[in-house]
Amino acid sequence: MPFSSHEDHNLPLLKFESMLKTNDVYFFDSEDFQEIIHHYLDSGKVALAKKAIKIGLEQHPSSSDLKLLQVEVLVFENRFHEAEVLLNQIEAFETFNEEVYIQKANIFSKQDRHGEAIDLLKKAIALTDENADIYSLLGMEYLFLDNYEKAREAFLQCLEADMEDYAALYNVIYCFDYLEDFDGAIDFLNMYLDKNPYCEVAWHQLGKQFMSKKMYREALSSFDFAIYSDDTFIGAYLEKGRVLEKMNRYNEAIENYEITLSLDDPTSFAYLRIGKCHERLGNLDLAKKFYYQTVHEDPLLDKGWLAITDFYFKQRNYQKALYYVNKAINIDSENVRYWKRCARINEQLHFYEEADLAYQKTVELGNYELQTWLSWIDILLKLGEYESMVHTLLQALEFYPEHPELEYRLAGTYYLLSDGLKGRYHLKNALRHNYEDHITFELLFPGVYQMKTVKNIIADFKKAS
Incomplete structure (x- = not known):
């Protein structure tokens, strides 16, 4: 039954749900089925979406749009082989349908076959002029491969199609950040702001780039412009507060943080x-x-x-x-x-x-910071846990080979354990790497330091140097 243009747009859905409650069979056109299926998928009602797809294909067996929605459900359920078979069937009749390649790319992406997904997305781009969404998918595939230059190029294409695609803008800046190309990000954002001067997001990101370079005055101006563009932009007030802290302007920083408390929870x-x-x-x-x-x-x-x-x-x-x-x-x-x-x-x-x-x-x-090891070892020394000290020192030396502070402590510990041979070896090793640190050795192990053999080793090393 056809519907006039002024009827409630929910009527196909209501009619479909009424049909499910009865034994009646109603006819819907293909577009109505697509609307119904999308509604169920968006609502997370996959079982109802599958039922709508089944009935839809019974009424419109040649509809590629319904088959592509079936592919979407199969992919959601990780039934990749069945999805590929169906896509190949669609492709045999519609070789220029970009959605086929997009769905295939989605399958390959979920299987970590990102290179193949990229090739398919490039084919899809060649088949349509409305390709901003495809470039976004392409950018994500490049991110999976850690190819940030290519990812940045793809997201820039999204911005060429829509200057207010803020997801793409954030992704472009993410790529610049990962590459630590702060100057490149600043140049890009300045060019972007020439075309879109009241974009609070871009001003906010520009301020963060200046923060990365410790250019606090420039960062402060950028956040001020972000607030001028949108005086409810909480992120800009928070970042401005951080800059003011860096500049030791604490009272002004407090004022900006307090503004955020009044704007939202x-x-x-x-x-x-x-x-x-x-x-x-x-x-x-x-x-x-x-x-x-x-x-x-x-x-x-x-x-x-x-x-x-x-x-x-x-x-x-x-x-x-x-x-x-x-x-x-x-x-x-x-x-x-x-x-x-x-x-x-x-x-x-x-x-x-x-x-x-x-x-x-x-x-x-x-x-595994050096200071953590040293502090722990010195605690063990106070506890008189010499065996534990040796075990811990040997662990620390795996991270900091032949480090003099560790070697001095190991030498002193071996002497305390009456193992003069190992004590002498590590003491000489420590002296060779840093003679001046023997003062610390004296403070930590005063009794050992007073031993004649130890004093001779230190004296002989001083003469030799």
Whole structure:
């Protein structure tokens, strides 16, 4: 039954759903079926979409558009072989249908055959003048292959078709960023803004590029233009606040962060930055207030808990610092930054066994910084755990071969374990790499340093040098 143009556009869908509830069979034209199927797919009702496709193909068995929607469902269900077979059937009759190549490319992409997907998308581009969406897909395929130059070219083609395709704009800048071509990004954005001078997104991105180059005045101007273009653009206020912090203009930074709180729901990031600004201004009570608001807003934000922990650490209130870092660890026990802070705080409180466990956890979670190893080893020295020291030092030397600070500590430990042969070997190795550091050796191992054999080794090395 045909519908007049003034009828409710939902009528085909309502009629189809009415048909499903009865034994009646209604006729729909191909376009109505496409509308119904798209509705179900967009709503995540795949089973109903499949039913509509089945009935649609029974009524319109030669409709390539319905078959392509069937392909879409097959791909969604990872039934790639069946989808390819159907696409080949469509291609045999419609060799110039770009959608066939797009769907084939989608299948290849899902199978990590990105090079083949790219070849198919290029064929699709050659078959149509409306190819902005295809260039977007092409750009994503190049990103999968880490070919950022080609990806950038593809996304630029999207922008040529539509200057306000902000997804493409972000992707172009992403490619520039990955290539660390900040100057290229700045030149591109300036050219873009010549054509689209009130694009707040472009001004915002330009400001971020200037931030990367530490050109803070230029960044500030860019964010001001972004705000002028859209005075509700929260991202621009946040970035402007960050720039003002870099310029030590903390009160102005606070004003910008506070604007974001009035424009939308408060964010933990804004609370945190306001707290940091107040702390730098010496407004400690206000800083503490905003740090607490940060973790109240987002209890899982590690930077918030670290800010409170560090706040009390700087005040030398180590007991409170320990309380909050342990609270953070209870929330996320795999956060290496929490354990690193925990180790330092326990060390200040002379809780050496707890510090030992915290440093061990820090390393287990992948923090292999030299200072972490040295701090852990020095804790073990205070505990008199010499065997554990040797084990830990040998681990550290795998990351920092023949590092003098580690070699001196290993030499001293072997002497404490009465292994003079190994002690002498590592002491000579340490002296060879950095003679001046033997002062640290004296401070850490005063008893060993006073040994006659050790003094002779150091004296002989000084004469030889």
